[in-house]
Amino acid sequence: MTIKFGPAGLGGIKDASSNLEMYHKLGLKACEIAFTYGVYIKKKEDAVAIGKTAKKLGIKLSIHAPYWINLNSKDKEKIEKSKQRILKCCEIGTYLNASKVVFHPGYYSGIEKEKTYENIKKEILEIQKIRNEKKFTPNLAPETTGKKNVFGSIDEISQLVKDTKCDFCIDFAHVLARYKNYEFEKIKKQFNQYKSWHIHFSGIEYGEKGEKRHILTSEKEFEKIIKFLPKKKKITIINESPNTVKDSVMGLNIYNKKFH
Numbered sequence: 001m002t003i004k005f006g007p008a009g010l011g012g013i014k015d016a017s018s019n020l021e022m023y024h025k026l027g028l029k030a031c032e033i034a035f036t037y038g039v040y041i042k043k044k045e046d047a048v049a050i051g052k053t054a055k056k057l058g059i060k061l062s063i064h065a066p067y068w069i070n071l072n073s074k075d076k077e078k079i080e081k082s083k084q085r086i087l088k089c090c091e092i093g094t095y096l097n098a099s100k101v102v103f104h105p106g107y108y109s110g111i112e113k114e115k116t117y118e119n120i121k122k123e124i125l126e127i128q129k130i131r132n133e134k135k136f137t138p139n140l141a142p143e144t145t146g147k148k149n150v151f152g153s154i155d156e157i158s159q160l161v162k163d164t165k166c167d168f169c170i171d172f173a174h175v176l177a178r179y180k181n182y183e184f185e186k187i188k189k190q191f192n193q194y195k196s197w198h199i200h201f202s203g204i205e206y207g208e209k210g211e212k213r214h215i216l217t218s219e220k221e222f223e224k225i226i227k228f229l230p231k232k233k234k235i236t237i238i239n240e241s242p243n244t245v246k247d248s249v250m251g252l253n254i255y256n257k258k259f260h
């Protein structure tokens with residue numbers, strides 16, 4: 001089993017290459033660029049330069065798309081804007097040589113769950129069509145979400161993978177907040193056929209309705225996750241705690257000490 005560990009967050013454009021050097025020195029082999037509050041890398045040449053540095057240092061890049069995405073809005077214009085945001089990530093991601101664009105697909109928006117699923121599936125297929133026409137390279141990776149009123153259960157994400165051939169992101173912190181346990185058996189059953197898994201993990205505070213906020217990662221919980229992860233798969237674990245770098249290094253240490 002090989003696991004690549006890395007933080008959510010690359011920092012600003014000016015700091016990108018020194019941060020990548022630092023990650024590399026710490027033994028981290030992945031980094032998810034957070035476009036969560038906007039696609040802040042705008043120039044093609046900046047993206048290409050960051051992509052080259054990451055490649056040279058053996059760091060696999062992915063992107064987290066903006067939070068403002070709802071492919072199941074009742075407002076057509078909001079759906080259109082959501083699609084444009086994902087496609088913008090795909091474009092910049094192509095220059096960065098990022099493997100995937102992770103996103104939260106949307107809300108139920110008072111629409112019944114089956115209809116929500118159909119709406120989101122349709123929009124993903126359409127984004128993929130444009131992605132292919134424009135020769136963008138990152139795969140779309142809808143993520144399991146942490147709130148019960150937000151689209152993104154394990155079943156919904158795995159069905160999207162089957163129906164649209166998209167990629168996926170399993171966020172174990174979100175799964176814990178949504179289901180009150182890590183649902184290892186269910187996840188294994190639904191995703192075992194795919195040979196590479198993109199994982200998010202951190203500590204999480206949650207209540208009845210699910211996720212409240214991401215918190216520092218506990219060593220014990222990290223060990224549970226690593227122990228569960230299937231052998232013989234390519235696995236990337238992106239940490240999303242308030243201290244993403246420190247917690248990624250902690251994960252790497254647990255892995256090297258006990259599982260390698």
Ligand SMILES: [Zn+2]
Nearest residue numbers: 143171200240
């Ligand atoms: Zn996540």
